Amino acid sequence: MTQEARFSRLDPELRKAHLIDATLACLKQHGFQGASIRKICAEAGVSVGLINHHYSGKDELVAEAYLAVTGRVMALLREAIDRAAPNARERLSAFFRASFSAEVLDPQLLDAWLAFWGAVKTAEAINRAHDQSYGEYRAILASALTDLAAEQSWQGFDADLAAISLSALLDGLWLESGLNPQTFTPAQGVQICEAWVDGLLAGGMQRFLRPVGGR
Numbered sequence: 001m002t003q004e005a006r007f008s009r010l011d012p013e014l015r016k017a018h019l020i021d022a023t024l025a026c027l028k029q030h031g032f033q034g035a036s037i038r039k040i041c042a043e044a045g046v047s048v049g050l051i052n053h054h055y056s057g058k059d060e061l062v063a064e065a066y067l068a069v070t071g072r073v074m075a076l077l078r079e080a081i082d083r084a085a086p087n088a089r090e091r092l093s094a095f096f097r098a099s100f101s102a103e104v105l106d107p108q109l110l111d112a113w114l115a116f117w118g119a120v121k122t123a124e125a126i127n128r129a130h131d132q133s134y135g136e137y138r139a140i141l142a143s144a145l146t147d148l149a150a151e152q153s154w155q156g157f158d159a160d161l162a163a164i165s166l167s168a169l170l171d172g173l174w175l176e177s178g179l180n181p182q183t184f185t186p187a188q189g190v191q192i193c194e195a196w197v198d199g200l201l202a203g204g205m206q207r208f209l210r211p212v213g214g215r
Contacts, residue, residue, distance in 0.1 A: 016064070019044055019051065023065040027115035028108065032062065032122075035115070059119075063129040066116045069109065070133035076103055077140060088147035089197065095144060096193040099170055100177075100186035110178035138163045148197075154205050162200070162208040169196055 022044035026035035037058050041048050055061040080098035084091045098104065119126045141163035149157040173189045184192075200208075 016054070017068075019046075019054065019061065020065045020068045023061055024069070024108075024112050027062070027065070028111040032115045032119040035062070037061075059123040059125040062116070062119060062123070063125040065112070066126060066129040067133060069112055069116075070129075070136070073104060073109075074133075074136055074140065076101070077137075081140070081144065088144060088151050092144050092148065092197055093190075093194065095141070096170075096190045099174065099193070100189040104174070105177055105181075105186065107178065110175075113178075134167075138167055141166055148200070149205070152201070152205070156209045157205055158208045158210045162205075165208075166193070166196060169193065 019040070022040050023035070025043050026040050029035075030039060035058070037048055037051060040058070040061065041051055044051075051061065055064065077095055077098050080094040081091045084094035116126065116130070120130045121127070138160070142159045145157075145159040145162050145166070149159060170193065173184075173192060176183050177186070177189060
Protein backbone atom coordinates (compact mmCIF):
# COMPACT_ATOMS: atom_id res chain seq x y z
CA MET A 1 0.00 0.00 0.00
CA THR A 2 1.38 3.43 -0.93
CA GLN A 3 1.86 6.19 1.67
CA GLU A 4 -0.93 8.19 0.03
CA ALA A 5 -3.30 5.22 0.21
CA ARG A 6 -2.47 4.76 3.89
CA PHE A 7 -3.02 8.50 4.41
CA SER A 8 -6.46 8.30 2.76
CA ARG A 9 -7.49 5.54 5.17
CA LEU A 10 -6.62 7.57 8.25
CA ASP A 11 -9.26 9.18 10.43
CA PRO A 12 -9.98 12.74 9.14
CA GLU A 13 -8.48 14.29 12.28
CA LEU A 14 -5.31 12.20 11.90
CA ARG A 15 -5.06 13.23 8.25
CA LYS A 16 -5.33 16.86 9.28
CA ALA A 17 -2.70 16.42 12.01
CA HIS A 18 -0.35 14.75 9.51
CA LEU A 19 -0.72 17.63 7.04
CA ILE A 20 -0.20 20.20 9.78
CA ASP A 21 3.00 18.47 10.91
CA ALA A 22 4.26 18.51 7.32
CA THR A 23 3.34 22.18 7.02
CA LEU A 24 5.23 23.07 10.20
CA ALA A 25 8.29 21.17 8.99
CA CYS A 26 8.25 23.09 5.70
CA LEU A 27 7.72 26.43 7.42
CA LYS A 28 10.73 25.75 9.62
CA GLN A 29 12.91 24.80 6.67
CA HIS A 30 11.72 27.24 4.00
CA GLY A 31 9.76 30.02 5.71
CA PHE A 32 6.30 31.09 4.61
CA GLN A 33 7.26 32.30 1.14
CA GLY A 34 9.32 29.21 0.38
CA ALA A 35 6.90 26.64 1.79
CA SER A 36 4.95 25.82 -1.36
CA ILE A 37 2.09 23.36 -1.56
CA ARG A 38 4.33 21.04 -3.57
CA LYS A 39 6.99 21.05 -0.85
CA ILE A 40 4.37 20.39 1.81
CA CYS A 41 3.02 17.52 -0.32
CA ALA A 42 6.50 16.05 -0.64
CA GLU A 43 7.00 16.31 3.13
CA ALA A 44 3.65 14.62 3.77
CA GLY A 45 4.11 12.06 1.00
CA VAL A 46 0.81 12.88 -0.69
CA SER A 47 -0.34 14.43 -3.94
CA VAL A 48 -1.26 18.06 -4.53
CA GLY A 49 -4.77 16.94 -5.43
CA LEU A 50 -5.24 15.31 -2.04
CA ILE A 51 -4.27 18.48 -0.17
CA ASN A 52 -6.51 20.54 -2.45
CA HIS A 53 -9.33 18.21 -1.44
CA HIS A 54 -8.97 19.39 2.18
CA TYR A 55 -7.82 23.01 1.76
CA SER A 56 -8.36 25.81 -0.73
CA GLY A 57 -4.65 26.59 -0.83
CA LYS A 58 -1.47 27.18 1.13
CA ASP A 59 -2.82 30.14 3.09
CA GLU A 60 -5.70 28.11 4.49
CA LEU A 61 -3.42 25.19 5.35
CA VAL A 62 -0.91 27.46 7.13
CA ALA A 63 -3.78 29.17 8.98
CA GLU A 64 -4.98 25.76 10.14
CA ALA A 65 -1.46 24.96 11.34
CA TYR A 66 -1.34 28.31 13.17
CA LEU A 67 -4.57 27.53 15.01
CA ALA A 68 -3.36 24.00 15.84
CA VAL A 69 -0.13 25.31 17.38
CA THR A 70 -1.83 28.09 19.33
CA GLY A 71 -4.52 25.66 20.44
CA ARG A 72 -1.88 23.44 22.04
CA VAL A 73 -0.39 26.43 23.87
CA MET A 74 -3.80 27.69 25.03
CA ALA A 75 -4.68 24.24 26.34
CA LEU A 76 -1.43 24.10 28.31
CA LEU A 77 -2.01 27.56 29.81
CA ARG A 78 -5.63 26.83 30.72
CA GLU A 79 -4.64 23.53 32.31
CA ALA A 80 -2.01 25.33 34.43
CA ILE A 81 -4.58 27.88 35.61
CA ASP A 82 -7.16 25.18 36.37
CA ARG A 83 -4.65 23.29 38.54
CA ALA A 84 -3.69 26.39 40.52
CA ALA A 85 -4.99 27.46 43.95
CA PRO A 86 -8.42 29.15 43.90
CA ASN A 87 -7.11 32.71 44.19
CA ALA A 88 -6.39 35.05 41.31
CA ARG A 89 -2.75 35.77 42.13
CA GLU A 90 -1.85 32.07 42.23
CA ARG A 91 -3.66 31.51 38.94
CA LEU A 92 -1.63 34.29 37.33
CA SER A 93 1.57 32.80 38.76
CA ALA A 94 0.62 29.42 37.29
CA PHE A 95 0.03 31.11 33.93
CA PHE A 96 3.50 32.68 34.07
CA ARG A 97 5.20 29.41 34.98
CA ALA A 98 3.45 27.63 32.12
CA SER A 99 4.42 30.46 29.74
CA PHE A 100 8.09 29.78 30.47
CA SER A 101 7.83 26.00 30.54
CA ALA A 102 9.97 23.83 28.29
CA GLU A 103 6.96 23.04 26.08
CA VAL A 104 6.27 26.70 25.31
CA LEU A 105 9.94 27.66 24.99
CA ASP A 106 10.55 24.84 22.49
CA PRO A 107 12.80 26.29 19.72
CA GLN A 108 10.68 24.55 17.06
CA LEU A 109 7.67 26.48 18.32
CA LEU A 110 9.56 29.74 17.85
CA ASP A 111 10.43 28.77 14.26
CA ALA A 112 6.76 28.17 13.50
CA TRP A 113 5.68 31.38 15.23
CA LEU A 114 8.14 33.51 13.27
CA ALA A 115 6.86 32.03 10.01
CA PHE A 116 3.26 32.70 11.04
CA TRP A 117 3.97 36.28 12.08
CA GLY A 118 5.77 36.92 8.82
CA ALA A 119 2.64 35.89 6.89
CA VAL A 120 -0.01 37.70 8.96
CA LYS A 121 0.06 40.86 6.83
CA THR A 122 0.20 39.05 3.49
CA ALA A 123 -2.50 36.37 3.82
CA GLU A 124 -6.04 37.09 4.96
CA ALA A 125 -6.68 33.54 6.22
CA ILE A 126 -3.57 33.70 8.42
CA ASN A 127 -4.50 37.20 9.60
CA ARG A 128 -7.90 35.86 10.73
CA ALA A 129 -6.21 32.95 12.50
CA HIS A 130 -3.90 35.39 14.27
CA ASP A 131 -6.81 37.59 15.37
CA GLN A 132 -8.65 34.54 16.69
CA SER A 133 -5.70 33.11 18.62
CA TYR A 134 -4.51 36.46 19.98
CA GLY A 135 -8.04 37.30 21.06
CA GLU A 136 -8.30 33.98 22.87
CA TYR A 137 -4.93 34.53 24.57
CA ARG A 138 -5.91 38.01 25.75
CA ALA A 139 -9.25 36.69 26.97
CA ILE A 140 -7.49 34.17 29.23
CA LEU A 141 -5.35 36.95 30.70
CA ALA A 142 -8.27 39.38 31.00
CA SER A 143 -10.29 36.78 32.88
CA ALA A 144 -7.45 36.19 35.36
CA LEU A 145 -6.95 39.95 35.79
CA THR A 146 -10.68 40.49 36.27
CA ASP A 147 -10.61 37.94 39.08
CA LEU A 148 -7.65 39.75 40.64
CA ALA A 149 -9.48 43.07 40.43
CA ALA A 150 -12.53 41.53 42.09
CA GLU A 151 -10.44 40.10 44.94
CA GLN A 152 -8.75 43.49 45.43
CA SER A 153 -12.05 45.43 45.12
CA TRP A 154 -10.68 47.60 42.31
CA GLN A 155 -13.41 49.77 40.84
CA GLY A 156 -13.28 50.69 37.16
CA PHE A 157 -10.29 48.48 36.40
CA ASP A 158 -9.93 47.88 32.64
CA ALA A 159 -8.85 44.24 32.57
CA ASP A 160 -8.85 44.16 28.75
CA LEU A 161 -6.33 47.02 28.55
CA ALA A 162 -4.20 45.47 31.29
CA ALA A 163 -4.28 42.16 29.40
CA ILE A 164 -2.89 43.88 26.29
CA SER A 165 -0.05 45.30 28.39
CA LEU A 166 0.76 41.99 30.05
CA SER A 167 0.52 39.99 26.82
CA ALA A 168 2.97 42.42 25.17
CA LEU A 169 5.41 41.84 28.04
CA LEU A 170 5.03 38.07 27.76
CA ASP A 171 5.40 38.08 23.97
CA GLY A 172 8.54 40.20 24.15
CA LEU A 173 10.13 37.99 26.78
CA TRP A 174 9.17 34.82 24.92
CA LEU A 175 10.60 36.12 21.65
CA GLU A 176 13.85 37.28 23.25
CA SER A 177 14.23 33.95 25.05
CA GLY A 178 13.75 32.12 21.77
CA LEU A 179 16.27 34.26 19.93
CA ASN A 180 18.86 34.13 22.73
CA PRO A 181 18.13 31.77 25.66
CA GLN A 182 21.17 33.15 27.48
CA THR A 183 19.54 36.56 27.99
CA PHE A 184 17.54 35.37 31.01
CA THR A 185 16.42 32.11 32.56
CA PRO A 186 12.80 30.87 32.55
CA ALA A 187 12.69 31.55 36.30
CA GLN A 188 13.75 35.14 35.66
CA GLY A 189 11.06 35.46 33.01
CA VAL A 190 8.49 34.43 35.62
CA GLN A 191 10.09 36.88 38.07
CA ILE A 192 9.68 39.78 35.61
CA CYS A 193 5.99 38.97 35.10
CA GLU A 194 5.43 38.66 38.84
CA ALA A 195 7.00 42.11 39.26
CA TRP A 196 4.44 43.47 36.76
CA VAL A 197 1.63 42.14 38.95
CA ASP A 198 3.37 43.47 42.08
CA GLY A 199 3.27 46.87 40.40
CA LEU A 200 -0.49 46.57 39.95
CA LEU A 201 -0.95 45.64 43.59
CA ALA A 202 1.25 48.53 44.72
CA GLY A 203 -0.99 51.06 42.98
CA GLY A 204 -0.17 50.60 39.33
CA MET A 205 -3.75 49.50 38.72
CA GLN A 206 -4.56 53.23 38.61
CA ARG A 207 -2.95 53.23 35.14
CA PHE A 208 -5.67 50.89 33.94
CA LEU A 209 -8.77 52.65 35.25
CA ARG A 210 -11.47 53.35 32.70
CA PRO A 211 -12.02 57.07 32.03
CA VAL A 212 -15.02 58.57 33.79
CA GLY A 213 -17.91 58.29 31.39
CA GLY A 214 -15.93 55.89 29.18
CA ARG A 215 -16.83 52.34 28.22
